[in-house]
Amino acid sequence: MFSRFWYFVLAALTGIAMAAVLLAHVSLERRTGRVLDGDLRRDRTEVELSLRTEARQRLDSILPIAVNADIRSGLHAATERRDRSTIEATVRGALNRKLVELNGQLRDGHADLLFAVDGEGEIISQLGGTAPQAGAGLGAFPLVRRALLGYAGDDTWIYQEKVYRMAAMPVIDGGRYVGAIVHGMEMGQPFAEMLGRGLPGVTLAFYRDASILAVHVGTFEGAESADVHNNALTRQDLTTGLASALSDPALTESGHTSPLAAGDAGRGIYSRVIGSAGRAGVGYIVARPKETLLSPVDSLLAAPTADVGALPWPLIAGAPMVLFLLGLLFFSLERERPFRRLKAQVEAVADGSRDRLNVPDHRGHFRKLSESMNRAFDSVMTKAGGAAQTRKPADLEEILGDTKSESPQSYFGFASSNDSADVPAVPPAAPRPPARPAPPMAAPAMPARAKPRPAPPAPAAPPRPAPAAPPRPAPAMAAPAPAPAMAAPAPAPAPAPAIAAPPREPAAAEPPTMMASMPNFEEEEDDDEGATMIAAVPEELLARSLDQGPADLEQQEFRKVYDAFIETKRRCNEPTAGLSFEKFRGTLEKNRDQIVSKHGAKRVSFSVYVKNGKAALKATPHRN
Amino acid sequence: MMSGKPRPHGATAQVESTAGRRARAARHARPRPLVLANVFGSNLLALLAGALFLVPGMAAAVAVSGTLGLPESLGDATPVPDQYWEVRNGILATLPDHLDPRRELLVVLRGAEGSENNGCDYGLRGGDLMPRTMVVEAGSTLRITNNDATPHELHVDNLDGFTALSTAPGMARSERIPAGGPYDVEDKLYPHIQGSIVAVTGLVACGHLDAHGAYQFSDVAAGTYQLEVYRAGEVVAHQEVELAAGADVTLPELSVAPSQAE
Numbered sequence: 001m002f003s004r005f006w007y008f009v010l011a012a013l014t015g016i017a018m019a020a021v022l023l024a025h026v027s028l029e030r031r032t033g034r035v036l037d038g039d040l041r042r043d044r045t046e047v048e049l050s051l052r053t054e055a056r057q058r059l060d061s062i063l064p065i066a067v068n069a070d071i072r073s074g075l076h077a078a079t080e081r082r083d084r085s086t087i088e089a090t091v092r093g094a095l096n097r098k099l100v101e102l103n104g105q106l107r108d109g110h111a112d113l114l115f116a117v118d119g120e121g122e123i124i125s126q127l128g129g130t131a132p133q134a135g136a137g138l139g140a141f142p143l144v145r146r147a148l149l150g151y152a153g154d155d156t157w158i159y160q161e162k163v164y165r166m167a168a169m170p171v172i173d174g175g176r177y178v179g180a181i182v183h184g185m186e187m188g189q190p191f192a193e194m195l196g197r198g199l200p201g202v203t204l205a206f207y208r209d210a211s212i213l214a215v216h217v218g219t220f221e222g223a224e225s226a227d228v229h230n231n232a233l234t235r236q237d238l239t240t241g242l243a244s245a246l247s248d249p250a251l252t253e254s255g256h257t258s259p260l261a262a263g264d265a266g267r268g269i270y271s272r273v274i275g276s277a278g279r280a281g282v283g284y285i286v287a288r289p290k291e292t293l294l295s296p297v298d299s300l301l302a303a304p305t306a307d308v309g310a311l312p313w314p315l316i317a318g319a320p321m322v323l324f325l326l327g328l329l330f331f332s333l334e335r336e337r338p339f340r341r342l343k344a345q346v347e348a349v350a351d352g353s354r355d356r357l358n359v360p361d362h363r364g365h366f367r368k369l370s371e372s373m374n375r376a377f378d379s380v381m382t383k384a385g386g387a388a389q390t391r392k393p394a395d396l397e398e399i400l401g402d403t404k405s406e407s408p409q410s411y412f413g414f415a416s417s418n419d420s421a422d423v424p425a426v427p428p429a430a431p432r433p434p435a436r437p438a439p440p441m442a443a444p445a446m447p448a449r450a451k452p453r454p455a456p457p458a459p460a461a462p463p464r465p466a467p468a469a470p471p472r473p474a475p476a477m478a479a480p481a482p483a484p485a486m487a488a489p490a491p492a493p494a495p496a497p498a499i500a501a502p503p504r505e506p507a508a509a510e511p512p513t514m515m516a517s518m519p520n521f522e523e524e525e526d527d528d529e530g531a532t533m534i535a536a537v538p539e540e541l542l543a544r545s546l547d548q549g550p551a552d553l554e555q556q557e558f559r560k561v562y563d564a565f566i567e568t569k570r571r572c573n574e575p576t577a578g579l580s581f582e583k584f585r586g587t588l589e590k591n592r593d594q595i596v597s598k599h600g601a602k603r604v605s606f607s608v609y610v611k612n613g614k615a616a617l618k619a620t621p622h623r624n
Numbered sequence: 625m626m627s628g629k630p631r632p633h634g635a636t637a638q639v640e641s642t643a644g645r646r647a648r649a650a651r652h653a654r655p656r657p658l659v660l661a662n663v664f665g666s667n668l669l670a671l672l673a674g675a676l677f678l679v680p681g682m683a684a685a686v687a688v689s690g691t692l693g694l695p696e697s698l699g700d701a702t703p704v705p706d707q708y709w710e711v712r713n714g715i716l717a718t719l720p721d722h723l724d725p726r727r728e729l730l731v732v733l734r735g736a737e738g739s740e741n742n743g744c745d746y747g748l749r750g751g752d753l754m755p756r757t758m759v760v761e762a763g764s765t766l767r768i769t770n771n772d773a774t775p776h777e778l779h780v781d782n783l784d785g786f787t788a789l790s791t792a793p794g795m796a797r798s799e800r801i802p803a804g805g806p807y808d809v810e811d812k813l814y815p816h817i818q819g820s821i822v823a824v825t826g827l828v829a830c831g832h833l834d835a836h837g838a839y840q841f842s843d844v845a846a847g848t849y850q851l852e853v854y855r856a857g858e859v860v861a862h863q864e865v866e867l868a869a870g871a872d873v874t875l876p877e878l879s880v881a882p883s884q885a886e
Contacts, residue, residue, distance in 0.1 A: 052708040059709060121750050123773065132773030133794055140727070140752030142705040142816050150718030153710035158813045160774045172716050274706050279815040 006330045010323070021296050032291045036267055037259040043202045043286040044256060044269045050195045051165070051274065055154035058167040061109040062183045066169040070098045071116060075171050075179030079119035087124060095125035103127055108194070113164055113184030117144060119177060128184070129160050138182060142276070143168045147180035156187075156275025156282060163187040163208055163282050166275070187273075187282070192216035202286055203233045203266070206273075209281040210246060212238055233287050237263025242285070245270035251283075262287045338366045345370070349377065557606075558585045561617070564608040568615035595621045685843045686867050688733070690875035692837035692853060694725060695882040705816070724835060729880065730757045730854040731831035731839045733865065734824060735847060742843065744830030747771045748778075748791075753809070753819040757854040759830070762803035762823035769796040777812040780821065788812040806857030820857025837880075846870075853880055 065071060074095040078087055095116050103110050114127040121139015123132045138144040143155040147168035155166045164184035171179040185191055187206045196204040196216035206213040217232045241262035248257045248270070255278070256271035268287025272278035294302055341361055348354040356377055357370040562584045569576050592604045601621030609616055704710065712718055732744070746758045747769040760766045770776055770791045778797055780786035786809075791797045801807070801823045811817035828849060831839035846869035853861040861878050 055708040059711070126773075130773065130793075133771070135749075136771060136773040136793070137750035140750040140816070141814070143707070144751070145721070146704065146710065148719075149721055150713050150716060151710050152713055153705070154707045155705045158774075170713050170716075172713065175716070177716065177719065274708055276705050276815055277813075278706060280813050 004334075006327050010327065025293060025296070029293050032293065033267075036288055036290065039288060040259045040267060040269050040286055043199055043288070044271060046199055046202075047195060047204065047271075047284060047286055048274075050198065054195065055165065055167060058109055058165075058183060058185065059152050059154065059169060061106050062111075062167060062169050062181050064105070065099070065102045065114075065183075066171050066181045068098060068102060070094060071102075071181070072171055072173035072178065074098070075116060075118050075124060076173040078122070078124045079178045092125055096127070099125050099127050109185075111183045112186040112188075113159060113162075113166075113182075115182040115184075116171075116179060117148075117182060118179045119148060121145070121148060121180075124179070129162075144180055144182055147182070148177055150177060154275070156273045156277040157184065158208070158277045158280055158282065159184065163206065163213060163277055165191070187213060189214040189216070199286075202288060203238070203262075203268070205235075205238050205285040205287070207238075207242055207270075207283055207285060208277075210239065210242055212242070233262055233266045233268075233289055237265050238268065238285055238287060241268055241287070242270060246281075266290050338362060338364075342366050342370060346373065555585070558588050561588065561606045561608060565615055565617060568608050568610060572610060572613055572615050574615060591619055595619060685845050686869065687872040688831075688841040688844055688851075688865065688867065688875065689872070690839055690851075691877045692725070692729065692731070692833070692839065692861070693877045693879035694837045695880060725837050726833050726835055727752060727755055728855055729833055729837075729860075730755045730759060731833055731841075732759050732824075732852050732854065733828040733831070733841055733844060733849040734826045734852060735828045735849050737825045739826045739828045740845075741827050742829040744827075745769070747796075748776050748817075751814065752817050755833075756819040757806075757822065757857055758809075758819060759822045759824055759827060759852075759854055760801045761827045762801070762825055764801065765798050766801045766821060767796050767798045770794065774813075776814070776817070778809055778817075779812060780807045780809050783807050783821075808857075820854075822854060822857055851875065851878070853878060855880070 074091050077091050078095075081087060099114055099116060103114050111127065113129050115123055115138060116125040117138050118124050120137065121141075121144050122135065122137040126132055139148065141155075141157070143153055143157075143166055146153055147170045150170050152169045153167070155168075157164050157166050164186050166182060166184045168180050168182045170177050171181060192204050192206060192214040193216045196202060196218050199218050202218040203215065204218065205215040212235050215233075215235055215238065241260050245251055245257050245260055248260070250257050251270060251272065256269055259267045259269055262268040262285070266287050266289040268285045270283060270285050272283045275282075342357070345354070345357045345361065349357065356374045359367055359370045359374065362370045559581065562581045565584070566576050566579065569579075588606060595601055595604045599621045600623075602624055603622045605620045605622060607618045607620065609618060741761050741764065744759065746767065747754055749771040751772060753768075754771075758766060758768070768778065768791070770793055773793050775790045775792050776797075777788040777790050778786075779788035780799075783799070783801070786799050786807075789797070801821055803823050803825075806820040806822040809819045809821055829841050829844055831841045833839045844867060846867045849865045849867065851863050851865045852859045861880050863875070863878055865873070865875060867873055
């Protein structure tokens with residue numbers, strides 16, 4: 001019961017622990033996701049601010065170009081020309097050289113694409129990109145158009161298959177607008193790195209339609225390159241997320257999506273860039289890798305040494321050890337000890353020291369097992385020779401042994417006793433034929449000295465299998481005289497006939513006892529093996545016994561049993577020399593005491609009967 | 625923003641008249657080298673050339689010019705792009721944004737159905753369509769030349785086949801335009817580029833318009849025509865023109881109404 005409860009407790013604790021770990025894992029993952037989404041929103045705001053700042057810085061940086069005298073004069077001349085189809089090479093050449101010089105002075109802000117356009121928007125000089133065809137212009141681009149009207153601003157263009165962040169500044173000369181400087185910085189890898197420099201841990205990418213143009217992987221200060229490499233989002237991750245982002249209506253309606261999955265490894269926000277190109281499918285991605293939550297096992301394996309050392313090891317090691325020891329204790333109490341007890345009894349049966357298992361010694365399944373084994377013993381014995389018997393009371397013959405040999409090591413015990421294991425094994429009896437024994441002689445019951453307790457009727461022990469030795473002739477077995485003579489002729493007190501108990505299941509081989517003729521008997525309820533029947537003592541016998549002391553009565557009973565035993569032995573032609581009353585009485589007393597103490601019987605009666613042609617004694621405990 | 629569905633335009637279908645048939649017959653009889661007339665810059669030379677080398681009795685081509693009475697503003701100013709910054713230069717006052725008539729308006733002459741089409745030049749210049757309204761003979765091919773330094777990807781959503789294909793600098797995009805329209809044409813790369821394509825019958829010629837609204841048709845056969853002014857895919861002004869052979873014509877000013885948005 002304890003071990004079952006313990007198993008349940010352990011199982012419940014294990015289940016609760018697993019549920020707690022999994023729930024904690026899910027909760028942590030969800031919380032990490034929320035934190036990640038919040039970070040991404042802040043990152044997007046940071047990128048927007050960076051783009052805004054960068055645009056303003058570039059407007060300021062191209063101002064020196066727009067106010068340069070050579071630039072102004074060159075554009076003035078280009079705007080004033082009458083023939084719009086041609087432009088003097090000197091003007092174009094001078095502008096080109098000046099643009100190169102001034103662009104070089106911009107250092108980090110230098111243009112990847114730089115135009116000088118006249119008042120009509122025609123390209124007079126260009127740095128970067130493919131050289132324009134004659135007459136090509138930019139005047140209809142809103143950014144340039146607005147610059148020619150006097151405004152400085154920024155935009156994003158797709159120009160010659162590349163994406164540029166653009167800025168334009170009007171050029172004023174002679175009190176009029178004579179053109180504009182248009183500055184473009186490609187939204188490529190350098191631009192991504194420049195913007196992403198201030199965003200640690202953020203992956204910043206630019207895209208056009210479904211293509212990734214540039215990717216910058218932000219790093220944490222002090223982060224190892226291997227960690228960065230392992231945690232970095234790949235282009236494939238970003239492209240996978242981009243495919244779903246482009247179909248997200250929020251991208252068109254609000255200019256950016258909510259945080260979306262960027263592949264399996266991260267999450268990102270997909271935004272349109274500010275400017276014309278934003279409406280043509282150009283945007284940027286701010287993404288971060290997902291914090292991968294390891295499984296509990298992986299967490300243990302990947303735990304840093306410092307973290308492992310910081311754990312409360314006494315608690316971690318002690319608590320399971322205590323639980324383990326408790327489990328062992330419960331297991332031993334409920335399983336090991338009952339099993340050892342059963343094993344000892346089975347071994348006792350195996351080596352012949354006892355006939356059956358004592359069922360009350362066992363509990364639960366062991367009790368059922370012992371019952372089954374007893375039934376199995378009976379069944380085997382029955383099949384082996386029909387000698388299977390219900391358990392018989394202790395046979396003094398087995399205890400006293402052959403009176404010829406006067407066995408000095410005679411001892412006493414009940415095969416049916418619950419404590420039979422404590423009794424030394426009885427030496428094997430002589431081979432006996434399975435002949436029907438003579439009915440036992442009734443003997444007066446012995447008053448008990450110990451406080452009685454309800455003694456269960458023990459099941460009859462099956463007789464031992466008859467050995468192969470030739471059975472004795474059993475003339476006495478067939479002679480019905482001795483047994484009735486033992487009970488009947490006894491003149492006096494003779495309570496024995498009233499109290500001798502037959503086995504619960506009289507078998508053919510069991511001698512009849514006087515209990516069979518005594519209807520008034522009772523059976524011990526706890527004694528599963530209840531072969532020993534406890535009979536009520538007739539009132540007249542009790543009344544007669546009042547005149548004598550218990551010791552005297554007992555001595556008389558012993559004497560009667562002794563006399564009957566000697567008589568029976570003689571009739572069976574057994575030697576009686578050396579079997580003195582004193583020795584016989586001592587053995588009976590010893591046996592009586594054992595039975596009383598182990599069965600809680602008030603008294604014990606002994607009867608004489610013939611078994612296998614030999615005189616035998618039967619001890620029967622009585623409750624009353 | 626124009627819708628993508630064809631809208632009825634202001635042009636009235638012309639029933640071919642006797643004069644029209646005569647003019648068409650004359651054009652068919654006349655050879656192609658009108659270029660020669662332009663080279664010499666004289667209708668007399670053209671007439672002489674026609675008389676000397678071609679079929680006698682052919683009607684003489686004439687030049688038609690005129691001026692459009694433009695309103696104070698042609699419509700919405702150039703849209704300000706989505707941008708982080710737009711600041712005044714701080715030195716000189718900014719200028720008002722006047723739309724360019726050359727880009728906003730188109731003047732065409734339409735004759736009877738089947739009139740010979742001199743063809744119109746459409747293109748992309750300066751980063752936008754020039755002009756924004758393109759009128760073509762229904763069932764004919766529209767040709768748009770990219771005069772910019774960057775590719776364009778024009779497309780018409782409700783016109784099969786007119787998808788967003790890249791047109792490199794110096795190259796032309798040609799698409800057959802069925803009857804109907806106007807069709808809204810856009811550029812996938814540059815959202816500020818928005819034009820209209822109108823398919824009509826009897827298209828004869830497209831006029832050359834300058835920044836002040838003066839237009840000119842050259843080499844137009846004598847006959848009766850409808851002069852129509854298009855803006856954003858719609859006829860905003862029109863008048864009937866009777867051209868006599870051998871005499872250039874200067875038409876009275878034709879007022880262009882402000883856009884409905886104004």
